[in-house]
Amino acid sequence: MRKRLTITSMKKMKKERNAISVLTAYDYPSAKLAEEAGIDVILVGDSLGNVVLGYDTTIPVTIDDIVYHTRAVARGAQQTFIVADMPFMTYGIGRESTLRNAARIMQEGGAQAVKLEGGADIASDVAALVKAGIPVMGHIGLTPQSVHQLGGYKVQGKLDQEAEKLLEDAKALEDAGAFSIVLELVTEPLATLISQSISIPVIGIGAGRGCDGQVLVYHDILQYASPYFEKKFVKTYADIGSTIRNAISSYVEDVKSRAFPEEAHSFQASQTSVGAIYGGSDKAAEDKRQQDSKVSVKGVKLT
């Protein structure tokens, strides 16, 4: 069984130029499959709002949503390092509230770290969380919680001034003790420069090839009913949306035409034991089956 990564091993991976793979997950099956596939880090992103809860932005996602989904992910991926997003307005609203919200994500959700959007402006919150023993991942560039402030989902850091600010933000987060930074929708040259300028791993999304790792959204790479799979920076690895849709449509047809259930899916009167129902063949189940087969109603034996 693989050992869960630590923030120290991730920094070592950066030093050794060993790329870090990160994928979002939001529930037990997605986390289980991601872990079985060998993902390094799972992010319970607030993209949950877009791809699971059906909102237009991440802004409506609550701390309760994140805690609930993180708990399911933690059950599904017990050997994988889990980072969970602090949702909109659950940090930067006073030190005590920030600490309490992060504590919920760790204690109730079972995450190993939290992620916050922002740079120098939230560095003091990051430092306080780190001081309290909570590993923090930063997130700069396109920060979806500020979409209205940014005026839409646009590539960041194209102007010199913006680029300088992003570099300063990355350094401020490193100085505050963040163990890693997500860099979203930033030009490749700037992302490469930022990655080379700090000692903590930079995980890119839409930030090109020069980052220390990559993160993408589960539903995007699998075309799992995601409205975003056609984004330029997303690569499709499977089209499970079509597979699921086709499978469900076959099921509907089978039910309508009465092709399902068949005899093989039906229980006969003698098959009432738990073993028979769930396919078990243990002795107790067999004994129960024998006993049940002797049951009769009004003298007629049921078999």
Ligand code: KIV
């Ligand atoms: O919420 C999220 O999934 C994220 C990633 C896109 C980095 O923040």
